[in-house]
Amino acid sequence: MTDLPHIANHDSAPGEDDDLVRQLGLADKGVSLAKSEGRVYLRISGVVEYQGLRVAYDLVPTQGVLAKPSKWRKMDADSRSALLRERAADAAIAELQADVAAFVRELADACDDCDMDPDPFMQGLSDMQVAEPAGMVFDRIRTRLEHAVEREMEEQHAERTRQSINLAEYPASFDVARRMKRKFIAVLGPTNSGKTHMAMEALGKAPSGVYLAPLRLLALENYERLQEMQQHGKPLKVSLVTGEERRLVPGATHVASTVEMLDTQTAVDVAVIDEIQMLSDRDRGAAWTAAVCGAPAKVVYLVGAPEARRAIEVLAARLECELEVHVLKRKGPLTVEPTAVRKLSNLRRGDAVICFSRREVLMWRDMVTEMGLSVATVYGNLSPEVRRAQAQRFREGAADVVVGTDAIAMGLNMPIARVVMTTTVKYNGYEEEEIPAALARQIAGRAGRFGVHEEGLVAGYDNETHSVMRELLREKPVPIKTTGFAVAPTLEHLHRISSVTNEHALAKLLKRFVHNIDVPDGFFYPRITEEQFERAAWLDTLDLSVAEKFALSLVPISSKVPALQHAWETWAKSLAHKKITHMKPGDTPLHYMNLQEVEDACRLYSAYAWLAYREPEYFPDTELAQRLSRDASERVDAILQDQNSAARKRQPRRFRR
Template sequence: MSSTSRPSAVPAVDPEQLEDDELMRQLDLTAQGVQLARQEGRVFLRFSGNVAYAGQNVAYDLVPAYGVLAKASKWRKMDVATRSATLRERASAAAADALQAEVAAFVVEIAEACADCDIDAAPFLDALASMQLAEPAAIVFDRLRQRLEHAVEREMEEQHAERTRQSINLAEYPATFDVARRIKRRFIAVLGPTNSGKTHMAIEALAKAPSGVYLAPLRLLALENYERLQGMQARGKPLAVSLVTGEERRLVPGATHVASTVEMLDTRTEVDVVVIDEIQMLADRDRGAAWTAAVCGAPAHTVYLVGAPEARRAIEALAARLECELEVHILKRKGPLSMEPTAVRKLGNLRRGDAVICFSRREVLMWRDMVTELGLSVATVYGNLSPEVRRAQAQRFREGAADVVVGTDAIAMGLNMPIARIVMTTTVKYNGYEEEEIPAALARQIAGRAGRYGVHEEGLVAGYDNETHNVMRSLLKEKPVPIKTNGFAVAPTLEHLHRISSVTLEQSLAKLLKRFVHNIDVPDGFFYPRITEEQFERAAWLDTLDLSVAEKFALSLVPISSKVPSLQRAWEHWATALAAKKVTELKAVQVPLHYMSLQEVEDACRLYSAYAWLAYRQPEHFPDTELAQQLSRQASDRVDSLLHEQNSAARKRQPKRFRR
């Protein structure tokens, strides 16, 4: 069968289109640059032409103000006479002249706007002939104005990003600490597991120095070592020591030593020795920047870096970068730490001297009740408690008034207790985003609290159930993973934000923080910008208020939980009052502490502490610092009392044969 070629397909001829084209020719509109078009179910006129500007012709092909004639279905039903009349009316010379004038004015507007911003106008003006929209020219103009606005925003963003990069170079971060840069510093790393005596070694050296500062990760640790230093002597005299935390100041005239939280380091006052505790916190996602600042800015001739062995490489990298001499001491645990042969399995197998570890307040209180029902007395420790309450609870255990400690991993840092055995109820913890197995470093730190040197011959560790027991065994066998040797977190300071603001004229805290994170110069990544998600979320809300950058920055850092509605409302009230320039006096919560639940008293304590923190930074608007501290102490006492009452009540419900 022979193949035959088929004729190519010929487009179908639309008789309605032919009829319209003929009508346009009869009215002589096509010769005048007018087209009749169909698009998007509408029939409309399109005028083409050009306008002269700055020696150039700018072509356009646009729909005039009344150029949309009808829907396609309606136009189809019109007779020829009606169509002709409509075309003569809408395609008049007056309509063409009006569009010409509109285009001319728009061309001048865009050209001048582009010249002001140093942007090429051609892409916007060329679009007048190429966009081919079925909408009136006014809408096309608005779209092109939006394009230009976005282009200007992009151009300004690029300029601001470049200016930000030029204004802050993180490679130069250490040089921003004038005193530390000026003096010759020596680092002494004292590294070892829990119960290795590393903090004792550093504190002894600190006490012997003519002046010095101890930096703690927690208020509790700062308070404990403040009291410890007060009891020590140098050159035959008691040390004069001050306490400085975010929420409290105990300033002693002529003090030679200071115990402080790490964020409160005074980088401008030169001292002989600085001790930076828990140096492995350099790797902490939210607070690591405070340790970076302390290492870079500690204004001392000798800086002790105390913490876990896995921080060694990071310390070596920092010492090399800062050109500081480094001496490393690796200490061993003073007593053995062993896994129990089997899991605990039953409540009845708990014994005096145990520390039962959970990972939430709810679980702690549940286990406390179960343990007290055995007839054992319990000390309770979890993160929501104030340092004063945690200390009081720990003291009860130390003095034998409590048989067992039930707590979270809060016991792993800053509480020295004669724990014989750590009993893990789980190895899964919520990390702020999801439930996950605890890292080996945390497992070692918690386990290390067992077997206090001088009290117990060894420390013991067990899981409550078989699975937890086996996981803990595996975690404690894992080799410590060294923390990273670059990417050390740097948090923005008010000076950083003011510098960015001065080159960008930006006053939004959220945008300034975003620029700090994304636009500053990070040449080699050794130092890296970091902010917390909570601070950024707060910044966006604070930007809705009439506050200065400095005021918004301070409010974004207030240590108060946004997850507790009553505390979040208090914070918002303080912010709006400051925006209105009103003085916010502190008032005790209306319900007496005696009638509050444990949770309510805990929240009241946190509220008073947060007010005190803000009062130290904005005293003219938050004047009741002393009252805040007084109310905080009263609330702490009530929390401690409630815990004791609940413990006693649970024990009284049991037969005497179960009691101690």
């Protein structure tokens, strides 16, 4: 240990004071005078011995501070002598010697207990030249020892964590997939290239299989799509599994699931992993890493954007899986219009008007409807059921225009003739920034539904947005990264770290997972979301098991909405007290709530259902929560239609054809 700095240099007292100390015979007893930090004080030096240790000290006794320098200078020699005799009496010297001896024993024993060298800490008794009584110096040294022990324990725990989890061996943790001879088939292409259709046809013909979706909406749509398929003249038996809902069919051969809900233990013939480029997603990419490594299927279809090709190739090589690649082209051309739209009156039936926030969507919805066009509304805060209902209105012609966020870019098949961008700037969770070219292509690609339109059209509403979109669509796709594939902690990981460190705080376990596990080549890399870590710190204040805290940290509910955050905290506290939490409708009936309130109620009920599947003993009302969620979704859809109708009544129907 070399971290015991010389804290302060004390100024020597004037020569006459040194003479006075010698004249009084105090120098022979180890007494000296010092002046620093605006004080004149005594220091007493000596030596104590303990179990072979010989420890020198130079400390200020309890009553060692004599006066301020200004007052000391005004005192005559007799007054100074009297004060020195009083404060440096034999009893005071003996008291300090006894205190130091007791502290040396304490420190030596503590160092022995934690197998540390006591010498560096003992040196502080003579080197720490501060104008503080000995007791405060003892406390400083104790604190240093505590910090040194903590650092030592930290190093030991970090090393034990590294030894307990090696991410290079991550694929081997999926036992069923590891034992199978798997083949990867990558089906890559832009939007409207038929890639999902190709993979789903193969899945429907397989004796058994699973479809893994990025969204509940996509899982639901492809669940119904599989139900319409037949084998040997009979409809497929299909189950739906999402975080918030289970529709389990006895004897089901196929499952439509969200990617996080992958069953890694049940072997199937074919798996389809959709939107494979999500491997690079900052918050959710770990779910795709797990799906690629752990999907227990003989054939795994990897469906997505062409920029994922190189990442797929390196993953296939790492996992020793045969790889077949199909690159599809868009079935119809995508064309940027010559000029920007510029006026609301230039909007037309079949347009999709794109914004990047709920507030903007509702504002544009009102402006468009007041021009006489009917509108379907789609944004991320809406439940999958409402998004589907709104999309269906557009498909059936009940709505002339769809106004939405980039939520339309994934999972909604609509006959969009033209995509109109109101902006190319989006909040990324930290700041406003221009959307990446990949997202611009995905949104624009929704225009020109094959079989409905001969081509897809893209335009910006204003000149600047139009120009930026043109440039973004010209950009060459940037391949996603081919290393550092995200791996999220599992409960097994956390239990393993806890067993070797004896730590039970979720925040500490998550931090160890991110910073201490072994990542020898960086091919797989640990990731947690910032929100999960923040939640973990709060959950650690409650009497919950690691498993309970881990589940609560993952509940899909927004911490930015006060009512939802309050509900989540209430659930956590109830679980800590082992109280059963029932799902009850809100005090205010749905038909008295505004749109935002009903949306939040829907999200609350869905979050309860998600938690109920994981802690059914304490959250037993799964079916009720799902029913209330459906009721709230229907009310949201009704409100949107009512608002659309009310706005249209204010203006003539100039655009109806």
